[in-house]
Amino acid sequence: MTQYQDALPHGNIQEVLPDVFFVTGSMKNEFFGSMWQFSRNMTVVRDNGNLTIINSVRLNDEGLAELDKLGKVVNVVRIGDMHGVDDPFYVDHYKATFWAMPGMGVQKDLKVDKLLTEGGEMPFSDCSFFEFKSVQRPEGILRLDREGGVMIACDSLQNWVEPDEFFDPETVSTMANMNFFVKANLGLAWLHESKPEPSDFIRLKEIPFEHALCGHGYPFINNAQAEYHQTFNRFFNV
Known part of the structure; x- marks a missing residue:
């Protein structure tokens, strides 16, 4: 029987x-030899009454009830x-269709139903996919063609302007010292793990x-694009 992680505060x-x-x-996870507690986000896109979960975060029973009011969950998508x-x-x-990029390490009891690739089938309409091609661990961004373009990212693009209620104090201090709390930032742990090259950001x-x-x-x-373009230039001079 599959063991699920408990729902954490959200x-x-x-x-x-x-x-x-x-x-x-x-x-909560271990990074660089110590335990960190920090926040993470889930995005849900509704298309014709169907819901797609991206960057899954398990909700408690009350949260699941609210999710069910929004529509029917039909897809779970992993982009990082x-x-x-x-x-x-x-x-x-939800007996949902599971999408993931080729080469992603997924849990042994989890079957990838559909591969997520550039130019391939997408989990909902008005959607395209960007793949980081130079990285050591698979990562991508979904672009939703609504409201001028919505980039749904995982670890590559981040926007931790400041710590929120889901951090513990020790992690706040550690991450502040490492410059995690920067508007329109790139994921620092992701940069360390995946080592992207400038070509991806071009x-x-x-x-x-x-x-x-x-x-x-x-x-x-x-106005997100201009801010992130400045970040790309700061990190990669592109």
Whole structure:
């Protein structure tokens, strides 16, 4: 029998754009030899009454009841190799189709139903996919062609402007010293693990967008592209 991670503390589901929902929860994990407690986000896209979960965060019973009011969960999508601990719960609970990138390490009891690739089939309409091609661990970004373009990222793009209620004090101090709390940032742990090259960000700059919903940090609503382009230049001089 599959063992699921318990539901950790989380906030309420918010509709941040029409038919696009966002919820912030908790994560505890070991990084660089110590335990960290920090926040992580799940995005839910509604398309013709069907829901797609991206960057899954397990909700408690009350949260699941609110999710069910939004529509029917039909897809669970993994776009980052460093996330996915709650994918098995949602796939099993809703008998959902599971999407993942080729080469992702998924749990042994979890079957990838559909591969997520550039130019391939997408989990919902008005959607395209960007793949980081130079990285050591699979990572991608879904672009929703609504509201001027919505980038749904995992660890690559982040927007931890400041710590929130789901951090513990020790982790706040550690991450502040490492410059995690920067608007329109790149994921520092992701950079360390995946080692992307400038070529990926040259390609990423060609994709227009207005908003960014990331696996970590606050929703970046309006004028996100210019801020992230400055970040790409700061890290990679592109």
